[in-house]
Amino acid sequence: MFGKTLVLLSLLIVLPACAEPRYAPADSGDKVGRVDATVDGLRAELPVSGTDLVLVWETEPTDEREGSFLLKFGHRDPVSGELVVEEIEGEISVVLWMPSMGHGSSPVKVERLSVGAYRASDVFFVMPGDWEIRIQRRSGGRVLEQATLALRI
Numbered sequence: 132m133f134g135k136t137l138v139l140l141s142l143l144i145v146l147p148a149c150a151e152p153r154y155a156p157a158d159s160g161d162k163v164g165r166v167d168a169t170v171d172g173l174r175a176e177l178p179v180s181g182t183d184l185v186l187v188w189e190t191e192p193t194d195e196r197e198g199s200f201l202l203k204f205g206h207r208d209p210v211s212g213e214l215v216v217e218e219i220e221g222e223i224s225v226v227l228w229m230p231s232m233g234h235g236s237s238p239v240k241v242e243r244l245s246v247g248a249y250r251a252s253d254v255f256f257v258m259p260g261d262w263e264i265r266i267q268r269r270s271g272g273r274v275l276e277q278a279t280l281a282l283r284i
């Protein structure tokens with residue numbers, strides 16, 4: 132559905148990387164949320180608060196073109212599986228990171244649309260390869276928790 136290979140990052144892949152500081156900057160938090168790809172988008176979980184999130188591409192990025200996506204935060208209804216959108220405390224930021232080379236990309240713009248809903252735009256990957264989209268909840272500039280989604284550009 133997404134037109135490119137989305138690689139789901141598991142804890143097994145991420146945890147050994149803690150030995151290499153470039154993979155885990157001091158402010159990144161040490162927990163990574165679980166990610167599931169579903170027909171209606173990518174689902175992940177912020178690991179500290181247990182907040183569920185859904186990422187839906189509006190425009191898929193390429194190595195030449197920026198993209199944008201919608202983020203919704205809340206809790207999944209246990210019966211229907213639908214995300215019940217809720218207000219989230221703190222600020223949401225998105226960081227693009229290339230772990231194999233230890234660098235990021237240009238800043239992603241994040242705007243709040245409504246309760247629990249955000250748009251990330253200017254999503255641009257400066258080179259082809261394996262990247263992470265790090266969705267972070269911050270307070271006062273400090274990362275409280277993040278979910279990491281891996282993709283190949």
Ligand SMILES: [Cu+2]
Binds near residue numbers: 229258260
């Ligand atoms: Cu690179």
